[in-house]
Amino acid sequence: MPILAAMFDLTKRAVVLTGATGNTGPAVLRAYLEQGAHVALAVRDAAKGAALKVDLGGDERLMVATADPADRKAMERLVEQVLRAWGRLDILANLVGGYAASAAAEGDLAAYRASWEQKVATAVTATAACIRPMRARGYGRIVSVASMAALKGEKGAAGYAMANAALVRWTESLAEETKREGITANVVLPRIIDTPENRAAMPKSDPSRWATPAEIAAVVVFLSSAEASGVTGAAIPVPART
Numbered sequence: 001m002p003i004l005a006a007m008f009d010l011t012k013r014a015v016v017l018t019g020a021t022g023n024t025g026p027a028v029l030r031a032y033l034e035q036g037a038h039v040a041l042a043v044r045d046a047a048k049g050a051a052l053k054v055d056l057g058g059d060e061r062l063m064v065a066t067a068d069p070a071d072r073k074a075m076e077r078l079v080e081q082v083l084r085a086w087g088r089l090d091i092l093a094n095l096v097g098g099y100a101a102s103a104a105a106e107g108d109l110a111a112y113r114a115s116w117e118q119k120v121a122t123a124v125t126a127t128a129a130c131i132r133p134m135r136a137r138g139y140g141r142i143v144s145v146a147s148m149a150a151l152k153g154e155k156g157a158a159g160y161a162m163a164n165a166a167l168v169r170w171t172e173s174l175a176e177e178t179k180r181e182g183i184t185a186n187v188v189l190p191r192i193i194d195t196p197e198n199r200a201a202m203p204k205s206d207p208s209r210w211a212t213p214a215e216i217a218a219v220v221v222f223l224s225s226a227e228a229s230g231v232t233g234a235a236i237p238v239p240a241r242t
């Protein structure tokens with residue numbers, strides 16, 4: 001079944017996607033390909049990237065590069081590769097993330113920094129590398145995925161909430177800086193995604209209430225479309241049925 005019944009024409013678009021090797025990444029990747037885009041993945045684990053390519057039948061519109069999204073030089077090399085292959089870079093989707101517990105009262109700076117490195121450093125660095133060709137052509141879509149924890153702190157998840165909130169504030173600043181350049185920057189906030197890890201961690205919960213990876217992908221693709229030109233600096237909650 002396709003991820004999106006409606007069609008956003010991304011046939012001329014080139015995308016850089018991070019976090020593609022997780023639970024939601026493959027749905028986002030499939031949705032981009034279904035809409036006609038060319039997609040370059042920045043993966044830290046080459047074997048996982050290769051497996052994704054095999055799963056998609058070796059689609060020629062898919063490029064897989066081993067690049068840590070928090071490594072500016074590696075991301076700039078990937079951008080050069082994309083520009084050489086496709087002559088353009090229109091869309092960046094920052095999907096890197098992961099939950100980690102850390103208590104507020106413990107003042108556990110190491111844990112808070114780890115959440116920040118994972119959520120903020122990756123998105124900020126990937127964006128800094130990708131935005132140059134967007135600015136040069138006067139068109140760009142930057143979509144990050146954070147969490148509804150950005151909106152309200154949660155018990156035992158201080159670093160996670162702080163990092164996600166930081167990504168929202170940074171996105172707002174980026175949107176202000178780029179709003180007259182044809183570039184939008186937005187952030188999608190799931191509450192809980194239906195993943196095997198969440199099913200194992202919350203066996204008594206009803207997973208049909210959680211957002212599916214396809215529901216997250218639909219929002220990401222909409223924000224990546226030309227049609228979403230009027231939406232920037234937005235943090236869009238996706239609570240699904242919770």
Ligand SMILES: NC(=O)c1ccc[n+]([C@@H]2O[C@H](COP(=O)([O-])OP(=O)(O)OC[C@H]3O[C@@H](n4cnc5c(N)ncnc54)[C@H](OP(=O)(O)O)[C@@H]3O)[C@@H](O)[C@H]2O)c1
Pocket residue numbers: 018019020021022023024025044045048068069070094095096097098099117118122145146147148189190191192193194195198
């Ligand atoms: N799952 C949820 O309930 C939930 C709720 C709210 C928000 N979110 C957010 O939604 C997005 C998708 O969630 P998900 O559950 O599909 O994620 P996931 O399965 O945990 O996948 C995370 C992805 O990020 C990559 N990654 C993690 N840490 C990294 C780091 N330090 N440097 C580079 N790459 C790193 C992973 O790469 P490897 O494959 O190499 O490990 C993987 O591709 C994430 O941004 C997550 O924070 C998820």
